[in-house]
Amino acid sequence: MRDVNIYNFKRGLPRMSWHPHNLFNLWRRSYGPLEKITNRVEYKESLNWRRWTAKALLRGYHGDFINEKIFKRWYLPETLPDVRPSEALKNVEPVVELDKWANRQDAAQKAQKRAEEERRKGLAPVGSLMFTEVERRIDVVIFRACFAHSVYEARRMVIHGDVLLNGKKHTNANTRLAPGDMVSVDPKAIRFLQERPDPLEEEEEEVAASEASDAADDAAEASKSASDAAKTPPASRFSKKPQSTGGLTPFNLPPYASPFLFIPAYLEPSFSTCSVIYLRHPTARPGYSEIPTPWDADGEVVRLTWEWYSKRRMRIRSKSQLARMPENRQ
Template sequence: MRDVNVFCFKRALPRMSWSPRNLFNLYQRCIGPGRADTRFTESSQTLFQQRWISKRLLRAYHGDYINEHIFKRWYLPATIPDVRPKRNFKQEDEAIGLARWARKDKPADAAAKERGREAEEKTLAPVGSLMFTELERRIDVVIFRACLATSVYEARRLVIHGDVLLNGKKHQNANTRLAPGDMVSVDPKAIRFLQPRSEKTAKRHEDAEEASEEDAAAASETTSSASNELEASVTETDKGAKPWKKLKKDQGLTPFNLPDYASPWIFIPAYIEPSFATCSAIYLRHPTARPGYSEIPTPYDADGEVVRLSWEWYTRVRPRIRSKSQKAREPENRK
């Protein structure tokens, strides 16, 4: 672990991890009391303080293990791309003007109102989160997004220790930014939740299964007469059968033992195509955004105050000049 206090409850900074402590911090920032710290419309803080807090929250989740100076120089885009669809406003203005010239004021007013509503709601995309596009291209982040590692720190460790293949070749540079079409493969023996559980963990799960069986038996005693008749029709051999016990004997199945509290993190972005049968993933394309939707996962609103204020912070402090010596230290970028 990079920092023993990385999941501090007092700071409550969400990270790229499946840890239950991190899940609690995510709850605090998204639903719990920590959400009030990001409501700057009712805050008495200065604009500088609001921007710094927003930057701190976003950087804690997006690339917190990357030095701030390196992030500003090599991972921050010069401008946020405009992904709004191009519309022929001139033609619409001519149609509205023609309707007014024909003294059709009501249809013209309705068309103008509809155009204004679409311009505000439909043509605006949450492009603020696209400032982290270069971070999402990193090989360790792609491994974490593909659910092949329980945290981005573990994904980085897998790359550095030589357990990852890039396009079929061993790759140990965790700073590499992938290009569309690159395939990343992880050694199944290095993935934790594909390994057999320890004796303590297996015993704990067996005790939980037995407790659940006892609860189910107690609940079945209080069911209606109809359910009792249905249970009586089942043979004794069927009652004693435990299908999960039979599955464990099948050597052809791969054990899949997810850690606790992993379900909130099980999602795959649209720009990654994973294959869990081969423990690999293909980086299809760079992430983008469309009206009402951003492909970059983030615990905050993709076009909210936190993202906007963070971008305003970086537009003021981002370095502008890159010398030859600095370019020589640029992370590998596979165009």
Template sequence: MRELKIYDFNRCLPRMSWSPQNLYNLYRRSIGDEARKAQWTRTTVSLFSQRWQSKALTRAYHGDFIPEKIFKRWYLPKVLPDVRPRVKRNIDVEQSGLARWAKKDSVAEQEEKIREEEEAKGLAPVGSLMFMEVERRIDVVIFRACLAPSVYEARRMVVHGSVLLNGKKHENPGTRLAPGDLVSVDPAEIRFLQHPQESSSKKASEDGETENTSGDEEQAAPERIANSIRAKPYALVYKSKSDLTPFNLPDYASPFLFVPAYLEPSFKTCSVVYVRHPTARPGYSEIPTPYDADGEIVRFAWEWYAKRRPKIRSKSQRAREPENRQALEES
């Protein structure tokens, strides 16, 4: 079960959330006082403790809602993927030599400059790709597409039946998507697309408070728009600003407003397409993480799991595997 104090300032663990408390914890772990505690260059902490603390930091952000046993068994890759370029270096050298022989010095210089930049960047930061399977989850995709202010809110949308997967209602937040899957969210469940009083009353009702509603209450904006479309199918005329869809972005949300390259969202339809699996290239990793994609914290976390991964998967254990749409399509 997920802990209650997820934004505790004493532990200071970043989460997948737009919360101001989480932004403060993220600042402390990035450039604040807590950042120096996780620098293992000069420390008296044992290697075992370094790996354990690194594992705790990465798991707090990447899937703290997933039980540890389930994560190690189904969401942890066996090996890190190889993302090195397939073109051999000697072929590039031959091409630049041919360009100089053909008196195309500008082309040869450009190819040599590109090759030098790739060598300077070094290998791709594949350490963060250990969380590639977590990024395929439908609740994480909704959060990454900026359709929910936190991954916990995205899980609530899925469990309550407010999410469609390829046009059908889907209520399993642990489903791993396949490339090309379309995820749609009900606009009425997105809080920053509602009026402030409506979103606050909805949040109060979910916390257990009772709210009094009357039959003469004014229709919501999406319903008024739908009724106007039925009355005038070829011309939609807005009589006032109240007919427009409200947009109230939460405070301190701007640092989190980015979309990874492997997603293609459509904010007009409140949907997102999972285009492909995340990958990495020299100097860049597509998986968002509050830590260095190939730094000590991520490397030590991988070393921790490399020695403690489950080795046997029986038939009874495979029956409890979370839904993997790509495996179903390939079989």
């Protein structure tokens, strides 16, 4: 199984999951005892060791169920987008002076304001875009749309035939979606949309046992109580029935799920039909990255990870390797 011992407290790697243990590991990496190892405040180790550690942290969350060789060959982009400011923004002063000389004050003010905003925001955090291809996977999209408790559960939904891609049954969890694709999930496969069975309440059992013992101790009505107890079923255990929801679908949110309840901007889910539309590929702009990640999108962990992979990218040399490429709908 791909999700065996994934919440190991010793490693403390955050995963794509709503599990309480995953939330505890995320706290340990953010504010707990493993924070110093994550932030790398003191550089006592070698640069190559720090790069490998950063790679392990990011890969633990982004696609840990993907083989490392497959990830480097098919899911890692060749280059990251160039977000350096254009020449027009660098040399904006002559343009502003020319607009003022031509009595185009509005155009001059807009150009100057745009240049100031670009300088204030800085460059876009494109380091996290190295996982764009992972975010396009159908199992990751199902998890991001909050239809599954974890990406591992979303993967099982796809493999077991509970997912439709554009209205047709789809069982390949490695498929990368194209803009406009619609993914539908069987409501019966979504756990938090199912009614919870009524648990056997211990308090009612204790009350029934005490009543039975009192009746047995009563010598005057011992025989009558025994006969009544033999004929009467223990209905008190099942007396409570689920309350009517007025025809609405029951929604049972799991505990500790609120930190993970968010919808990325490139998805448009519909919870009434249990479907989600993949609108476009994730992108980034100055001060904001659309790819959800527990780490700083422009931080040192992401930068060191890209430095690690930039020197170890796999190359495709044969047609047989191209034939093994996971389905990519572009």
